[in-house]
Amino acid sequence: MNDLFAFGSAAKALDAEDRYGAAGDLKKTQYVMQLLGHPADADTLKCLIIAAEKGLEVESRALDIAAGQHRSEDYLRISPTAMIPALKEAHYQVCGDLGIVSFIEGRGLGNRMPPRNAEVLAQQEYWVDIARSDAGPLVQRIVDAVFVGASQNTTAAVQDHAVTDDAVAEARSALGPMLDALNKQLAGREYIVGPYSYADVHWTAYIHLLCIAGEGALIDARPDLSAWLARVRARKSFSGQDIVAYTLMPSPEDIRANRLADVVITDY
Numbered sequence: 001m002n003d004l005f006a007f008g009s010a011a012k013a014l015d016a017e018d019r020y021g022a023a024g025d026l027k028k029t030q031y032v033m034q035l036l037g038h039p040a041d042a043d044t045l046k047c048l049i050i051a052a053e054k055g056l057e058v059e060s061r062a063l064d065i066a067a068g069q070h071r072s073e074d075y076l077r078i079s080p081t082a083m084i085p086a087l088k089e090a091h092y093q094v095c096g097d098l099g100i101v102s103f104i105e106g107r108g109l110g111n112r113m114p115p116r117n118a119e120v121l122a123q124q125e126y127w128v129d130i131a132r133s134d135a136g137p138l139v140q141r142i143v144d145a146v147f148v149g150a151s152q153n154t155t156a157a158v159q160d161h162a163v164t165d166d167a168v169a170e171a172r173s174a175l176g177p178m179l180d181a182l183n184k185q186l187a188g189r190e191y192i193v194g195p196y197s198y199a200d201v202h203w204t205a206y207i208h209l210l211c212i213a214g215e216g217a218l219i220d221a222r223p224d225l226s227a228w229l230a231r232v233r234a235r236k237s238f239s240g241q242d243i244v245a246y247t248l249m250p251s252p253e254d255i256r257a258n259r260l261a262d263v264v265i266t267d268y
Contacts, residue, residue: 008059033058037085039250043097044085045205051263054108055239060260110239127199138171139206146213183222242267
């Protein structure tokens with residue numbers, strides 16, 4: 001059996017000097033984290049965003065989803081239900097975006113990201129719920145049609161081309177009312193529920209995947225949503241580090257090459 005987390009600095013002894021984060025006053029406050037995920041998976045992208053926002057270093061490895069690596073015996077030892085992504089720090093492991101985001105929040109730098117005001121917190125969870133439950137599956141359908149299907153058997157892809165086009169058109173149509181509602185919510189606001197929050201993290205991942213899958217017109221047609229995306233693309237880390245989380249988002253070429261970014265912090 002192979003340890004899928006045995007890569008990068010984690011391939012070395014746990015007490016090795018370079019198993020820790022960047023040099024500086026906070027050196028040895030936490031180990032470099034290991035992330036297993038996929039560049040076309042929104043949940044993986046959320047984990048990269050939140051790690052950058054909270055100032056934590058992460059080394060990433062992309063699973064070979066096309067080859068079924070997320071269902072391999074090696075990965076099922078990490079995640080018995082094949083849930084991705086998975087994260088490890090030292091001896092601790094956690095799977096799924098909600099668990100990983102909560103863990104990174106607890107380990108990260110700066111103030112807490114979740115709003116303390118009960119009404120704002122409830123609004124955050126409302127928009128996170130819409131993103132995960134309603135928009136997410138539709139975005140994934142488009143991404144799979146554009147990237148995953150194209151990387152599989154060519155004959156099958158040609159045979160299923162009309163079906164794929166119909167599925168994308170249906171997903172695009174179903175996303176319209178959700179994006180309209182989000183555009184309306186953003187009118188006169190800098191971020192979705194006030195200060196930058198987890199609602200922005202979740203929607204950033206989905207909207208980025210839409211854009212690189214060729215659906216950027218859905219965003220451009222909605223001025224307040226488009227302006228929000230421009231702000232998100234430029235914002236510096238919540239924890240004060242000199243890093244822009246959006247720069248970690250994959251390009252179409254990254255997805256085709258099955259390549260994930262690392263989170264590297266240089267200014268502790």
